[in-house]
Amino acid sequence: xxxxxxxxxPEPRSLNGALRDVAIAAxxxxxxxxxxxxxxxxRWKSEVDRADFPSLTPDARFIPVAASKKAFDANALTDDVKxxxxxxxxxxxxxxxxxxxxxxxxxxLKGWVDRVFAYGFAYGVGEHSDQRWGDRYGExxxxxxxxxxxxxxxxxxxxxxxxxxxxxxxxxxFPIHHGILYYPGYDVLPPxxxxxxxxFDEAGFEPVAERLRERMRTLAxxxxxxxxxxxxxxxxxxxxxxxxxxxxxxxxxxxxxxxDADADGSLKATRP
Amino acid sequence: xxxxxxxxxPEPRSLNGALRDVAIAAxxxxxxxxxxxxxxxxRWKSEVDRADFPSLTPDARFIPVAASKKAFDANALTDDVKxxxxxxxxxxxxxxxxxxxxxxxxxxLKGWVDRVFAYGFAYGVGEHSDQRWGDRYGExxxxxxxxxxxxxxxxxxxxxxxxxxxxxxxxxxFPIHHGILYYPGYDVLPPxxxxxxxxFDEAGFEPVAERLRERMRTLAxxxxxxxxxxxxxxxxxxxxxxxxxxxxxxxxxxxxxxxDADADGSLKATRP
Numbered sequence: 001x002x003x004x005x006x007x008x009x010p011e012p013r014s015l016n017g018a019l020r021d022v023a024i025a026a027x028x029x030x031x032x033x034x035x036x037x038x039x040x041x042x043r044w045k046s047e048v049d050r051a052d053f054p055s056l057t058p059d060a061r062f063i064p065v066a067a068s069k070k071a072f073d074a075n076a077l078t079d080d081v082k083x084x085x086x087x088x089x090x091x092x093x094x095x096x097x098x099x100x101x102x103x104x105x106x107x108x109l110k111g112w113v114d115r116v117f118a119y120g121f122a123y124g125v126g127e128h129s130d131q132r133w134g135d136r137y138g139e140x141x142x143x144x145x146x147x148x149x150x151x152x153x154x155x156x157x158x159x160x161x162x163x164x165x166x167x168x169x170x171x172x173x174f175p176i177h178h179g180i181l182y183y184p185g186y187d188v189l190p191p192x193x194x195x196x197x198x199x200f201d202e203a204g205f206e207p208v209a210e211r212l213r214e215r216m217r218t219l220a221x222x223x224x225x226x227x228x229x230x231x232x233x234x235x236x237x238x239x240x241x242x243x244x245x246x247x248x249x250x251x252x253x254x255x256x257x258x259x260d261a262d263a264d265g266s267l268k269a270t271r272p
Numbered sequence: 273x274x275x276x277x278x279x280x281x282p283e284p285r286s287l288n289g290a291l292r293d294v295a296i297a298a299x300x301x302x303x304x305x306x307x308x309x310x311x312x313x314x315r316w317k318s319e320v321d322r323a324d325f326p327s328l329t330p331d332a333r334f335i336p337v338a339a340s341k342k343a344f345d346a347n348a349l350t351d352d353v354k355x356x357x358x359x360x361x362x363x364x365x366x367x368x369x370x371x372x373x374x375x376x377x378x379x380x381l382k383g384w385v386d387r388v389f390a391y392g393f394a395y396g397v398g399e400h401s402d403q404r405w406g407d408r409y410g411e412x413x414x415x416x417x418x419x420x421x422x423x424x425x426x427x428x429x430x431x432x433x434x435x436x437x438x439x440x441x442x443x444x445x446f447p448i449h450h451g452i453l454y455y456p457g458y459d460v461l462p463p464x465x466x467x468x469x470x471x472f473d474e475a476g477f478e479p480v481a482e483r484l485r486e487r488m489r490t491l492a493x494x495x496x497x498x499x500x501x502x503x504x505x506x507x508x509x510x511x512x513x514x515x516x517x518x519x520x521x522x523x524x525x526x527x528x529x530x531x532d533a534d535a536d537g538s539l540k541a542t543r544p
Binding site: 010011013014040046047048049050061062063065099101102103104105106107108110111114117154156158159161162163164165166167168171172174175178179180183198230235238239240241242247250251253254256257 | 282283312320321322333335337371373374376377378379382426428431433435437439440444447451452455502510511512513514522527528
């Protein structure tokens with residue numbers, strides 16, 4: 001497989017840097033080809049602004065969605081964005097690696113998403129009818145590819161448990177898993193999360209590294225999170241509400257969009 | 273009241289720009305004093321990096337949490353960050369206004385949080401014992417102040433409904449409401465959200481503007497979302513898990529952390 005790892009930590013000599021090296025070595029040992037987008041090292045520009053759209057005339061009102069569509073259609077995105085799109089199309093699997101800051105990705109990585117996930121590429125894809133509502137949530141440009149997160153968190157694992165005060169980690173990551181990765185088509189694998197990293201010591205590293213190596217060895221075979229496909233019949237069009245009969249009666253919120261009937265690995269979980 | 277509005281849209285001639293002006297005018301008409309941090313206009317730096325910590329020696333390993341703590345304690349944060357902290361301490365109410373991009377805040381605003389919410393200021397505050405786990409989630413430096421979001425979204429309101437495909441808007445905003453605003457102490461008001469803004473027309477503006485004016489008129493009196501206080505007895509220490517007896521039996525995930533018994537406006541909702 002071809003793997004793109006997007007790395008968003010400012011210090012190479014960090015736990016994140018060490019885990020990145022472990023991941024790359026494990027992937028290459030499997031015969032995978034790995035490319036890295038090291039956002040801090042490459043001085044990635046985080047802000048969506050007029051400079052992203054050189055063809056926009058100086059007095060034109062800047063409408064980000066419209067400008068993105070026009071620039072993508074005309075192949076007029078900036079070179080840094082085009083290079084990332086090319087890498088995403090090249091890769092069979094995408095890994096986003098970052099420290100969880102304020103329960104979300106660091107600004108520099110959000111800026112990578114905001115700028116690279118252009119209209120016509122990652123959203124605004126496909127037709128709308130009474131049968132389909134665009135190619136999104138399981139369909140789209142990046143369908144057939146896999147994605148997963150490698151995340152470090154300062155807090156305790158218990159605080160991210162189903163009843164923990166921070167909120168469950170699966171719910172905190174849902175806007176990324178479902179809203180950023182599943183939306184343009186990726187099959188999203190369960191995340192790799194390390195907790196209490198502010199108190200991490202040398203002795204703790206090797207067990208974590210081995211757990212990460214195992215995830216990299218199984219990158220091609222791990223069952224994705226069985227999110228429901230938007231156009232698979234589970235949602236009403238155009239309200240895009242889950243049909244009344246569907247969903248575990250005890251489920252609410254984000255959990256409704258996981259199809260537990262698939263959790264044994266059938267159907268979506270075995271798509272390429 | 274003193275109000276700080278942090279604005280994160282790149283185009284002043286946008287719907288967001290127009291709504292910002294409506295909000296400011298409505299607040300000033302009430303006699304409130306308003307300051308604005310216009311992140312794009314001020315060319316806010318989004319990335320947490322070594323440049324944020326001038327006292328860090330060039331060969332020192334950069335550990336963001338440790339560097340933040342040391343710089344805050346020594347009053348050695350950069351001037352742009354210090355100016356924002358001063359405004360946050362000045363303001364009785366904080367408004368964050370932004371377009372929802374990929375189900376989260378734009379990178380430039382996330383970078384404002386990442387850089388301004390320093391250790392010792394917004395986290396790492398208070399003592400840990402078997403009675404308390406730091407001053408956070410309802411306590412902390414910014415306790416007694418109010419915060420709310422003004423958000424624009426391209427998608428349909430139905431798609432953000434409790435069973436909508438995007439996930440419920442309250443859950444999508446939970447990492448901001450609870451994780452970023454309630455964490456350092458703010459009382460968090462229900463958000464002001466406008467949907468389908470990509471198809472917005474002139475005729476649609478005035479009803480939305482009037483709804484926003486009403487929210488600005490009631491900024492001091494609107495009941496906050498009744499999140500549970502971490503140290504109020506609802507959570508076990510140190511696991512910080514909600515006590516087994518608490519929470520609506522039908523609730524799961526983020527909803528557990530809202531105390532429905534308070535939804536009538538008693539207790540937390542009437543704190544100053």
